[in-house]
Amino acid sequence: MQLSEHDExxxxxxxxxxxPEGEQLLWQGRxxxxxxxxxxxxxxxxxxxxxxxxxxxxxxxAAEPGNGLSEGFSAASVLVMPxxxxxxxxxxxxxxxxxxxxxxxxxxxxxxxxxxxxxxxxTIAFELVEGAALKRHGKDLGDLCFTLRExxxxxxxxxxxxxxxxxxxxxxxxxxxxxxGEAVAFKVKAALEKSAPAPSLVSTETARTSDASxxxxxx
Numbered sequence: 016m017q018l019s020e021h022d023e024x025x026x027x028x029x030x031x032x033x034x035p036e037g038e039q040l041l042w043q044g045r046x047x048x049x050x051x052x053x054x055x056x057x058x059x060x061x062x063x064x065x066x067x068x069x070x071x072x073x074x075x076x077a078a079e080p081g082n083g084l085s086e087g088f089s090a091a092s093v094l095v096m097p098x099x100x101x102x103x104x105x106x107x108x109x110x111x112x113x114x115x116x117x118x119x120x121x122x123x124x125x126x127x128x129x130x131x132x133x134x135x136x137x138t139i140a141f142e143l144v145e146g147a148a149l150k151r152h153g154k155d156l157g158d159l160c161f162t163l164r165e166x167x168x169x170x171x172x173x174x175x176x177x178x179x180x181x182x183x184x185x186x187x188x189x190x191x192x193x194x195x196g197e198a199v200a201f202k203v204k205a206a207l208e209k210s211a212p213a214p215s216l217v218s219t220e221t222a223r224t225s226d227a228s229x230x231x232x233x234x
Contacts, residue, residue: 030119030126030136042120042202045113046177050156050192052109055176058102065098112176118190120202123210125161127177127188137174139188141210143167149200157196159203160189 034040052058069091077087111131119126125144128136139161146162160179163169171178171186179187193199 030128030138034121035123037122038124039122040119041122041206042118042199044118044190044193044199046116046118046190046192047156047194048106048110048113050152050194051113051176052106054152054158054192055112056105056109058105058109061101061105062098065094065101069094069098116177118177118193120199120206122206125188125190125203127174127190129174129177135173137169137188139163141207144207147200147203147207149196151196152192155194155196156192157200158189158191159193159196159200160187162187 072091072094073084073087075087076082076090077084079086112129115129115131115134117126117128119128123141125139125141126136127139128134143163144161145164148160148162150158150160152158158179163185165185169178169186169188171183174186174188177189177191179189190196190199
């Protein structure tokens with residue numbers, strides 16, 4: 016695995032250098048802003064939390080002697096601005112990370128370019144990839160998570176948000192919230208199959224996320 020600060024190359028903003036002769040660019044894309052907002056920044060969970068607070072505050076004040084719903088709504092209104100501010104910040108962060116992240120698939124490697132302040136590009140040769148799994152988010156979006164050799168320990172913090180959640184000990188670099196995720200997964204499958212030493216390296220079967228087949232699809 017190679018980790019380096021971004022430099023201009025044949026594909027500005029995505030790869031640290033020009034592609035070697037014979038290596039082909041197969042796909043490039045960015046994560047979905049709304050997908051990152053939901054999956055990484057949990058805007059719906061935060062919204063549900065504030066709405067619960069608003070309801071609790073409204074009902075608790077309205078239940079006091081001499082009060083009604085109008086007093087309850089008035090007391091709860093102080094939470095509206097913090098709610099809107101929190102959602103705005105989370106959406107802005109999701110937009111910033113989506114705009115600063117580029118995923119690249121070539122005929123020999125994967126690349127993840129990310130970072131708001133200091134963009135860096137992580138390149139992963141196919142021979143370091145032991146498995147890959149697709150997790151769907153609805154009909155269109157999907158996460159492609161890559162399991163690396165045991166000896167490879169990329170930085171979870173450096174890759175975030177392009178890393179599988181809850182995998183801190185053995186981080187799994189990921190193409191997060193990719194539009195048309197299933198189509199991208201088949202491009203990855205084809206590239207891994209073509210580079211595999213044996214034709215049976217890649218499986219398309221649906222499997223649990225703990226399975227070791229190089230490409231699995233999970234709901």
